Amino acid sequence: MSTTAPSPVGTGQTAHFDPSIAHLTHVPRRHYGRWIASALILAAFALVVKAFAEGQIDWAVVGQFFTAQSIISGLGNTIIMTVCAMALGITLGVLFAIMVMSPNPVLKGVAVFYIWFFRGTPLLLQLLLWFNLALVFPRIGIPGLFEARMVDVMTPFVATLLGLGINQGAYTAEVVRSGILSVDAGQTEAAKAIGMTRLTTLRRIVLPQAMRVIIPPVGNEVISMVKLTSIASVIGFAEVLRNAQTVYYANARVIELLIVSAGWYLIIVTLLSIGQHFLERYFAKGTGRRSRPAMRPAVEG
Structure with missing residues (x-):
């Protein structure tokens, strides 16, 4: 069953509204690529930090x-x-x-x-x-x-x-x-x-x-x-x-x-x-x- 709703001003037409879709909610888009890229960047950064921390660097000399x-x-x-x-x-x-x-x-x-x-x-x-x-x-x-x-x-x-x-x-x-x-x-x-x-x-x-x-x-x-x-x-x-x-x-x-x-x-x-x-x-x-x-x-x- 559908009901009519006023049309936008100046269109001269009647808009139809379907109540069966009223219960639908907006599902946010999941950006999996961003999460994967962020994880890879953090992992690379952690490896660099680990290399400097464990490398043969005398931080006291620095x-x-x-x-x-x-x-x-x-x-x-x-x-x-x-x-x-x-x-x-x-x-x-x-x-x-x-x-x-x-x-x-x-x-x-x-x-x-x-x-x-x-x-x-x-x-x-x-x-x-x-x-x-x-x-x-x-x-x-x-x-x-x-x-x-x-x-x-x-x-x-x-x-x-x-x-x-x-x-x-x-x-x-x-x-x-x-x-x-x-x-x-x-x-x-x-x-x-x-x-x-x-x-x-x-x-x-x-x-x-x-x-x-x-x-x-x-x-x-x-x-x-x-x-x-x-x-x-x-x-x-x-x-x-x-x-x-x-x-x-x-x-x-x-x-x-x-x-x-x-x-x-x-x-x-x-x-x-x-x-x-x-x-x-x-x-x-x-x-x-x-x-x-x-x-x-x-x-x-």
């Missing part, structure tokens, strides 16, 4: 060298190099992003070549080129006024700074350019109409808005830079991994010192990730859309 003077010194060098290289990279990135968008063909050509070359060659190769620059330029300076041997000037710190910073600038230039292009062109035209110069418009109108697009990828680049400093160990820069290697060459505690290095990298990256989160929230102010409050239905009298 604790001993976690705050050792050589490790802390290398950690300080890693942080200093990250800050200096990113400062150089961001400065060059902004400069060459402006140049590549310039109507001047010479400036644009130089910027395009810079981005092409330093994005197209491996970072390790660039570090080696900087460190061995004395083979091409034995001396640097102005003859008769100031001269110095390139081998004395191009220390591991200087070579690492130039290699990481200039390489980073090529990538940051593309990030900044995309951020500038994300700003509505109408605002640039409005600024020009009221008499602002191109640089003033860029500084006061375009870049503040472009930061919302620029900050996330640049934040990721900062985190990557922390880890990229480890590549500089090949030219003798005493960052945290290089110092850890020096220690385990002496005491043969290889895995213990590598765990120490991994622990410090994870701590730094975690702190930077938290800072990036709050920085993104700061520059995202005013962009969130508030949902309109639901209107109360009118009460019929």
Whole structure:
């Protein structure tokens, strides 16, 4: 037996309801694949933990060298190099992003070549080129006024700074350019109409808005830079991994010192990730859309 129910407004038809299906209840779907995948992941994780717990790892050595003077010194060098290289990279990135968008063909050509070359060659190769620059330029300076041997000037710190910073600038230039292009062109035209110069418009109108697009990828680049400093160990820069290697060459505690290095990298990256989160929230102010409050239905009298 079926009964009729009012049809949706405007359909002109009568809906039929079958009371024989009223007792049916919704049966939740069982996701067996999820349970199996979760069990396999937990089992693999347990095996890894068991391997480290039962492996030939002297955890007392890990604790001993976690705050050792050589490790802390290398950690300080890693942080200093990250800050200096990113400062150089961001400065060059902004400069060459402006140049590549310039109507001047010479400036644009130089910027395009810079981005092409330093994005197209491996970072390790660039570090080696900087460190061995004395083979091409034995001396640097102005003859008769100031001269110095390139081998004395191009220390591991200087070579690492130039290699990481200039390489980073090529990538940051593309990030900044995309951020500038994300700003509505109408605002640039409005600024020009009221008499602002191109640089003033860029500084006061375009870049503040472009930061919302620029900050996330640049934040990721900062985190990557922390880890990229480890590549500089090949030219003798005493960052945290290089110092850890020096220690385990002496005491043969290889895995213990590598765990120490991994622990410090994870701590730094975690702190930077938290800072990036709050920085993104700061520059995202005013962009969130508030949902309109639901209107109360009118009460019929």
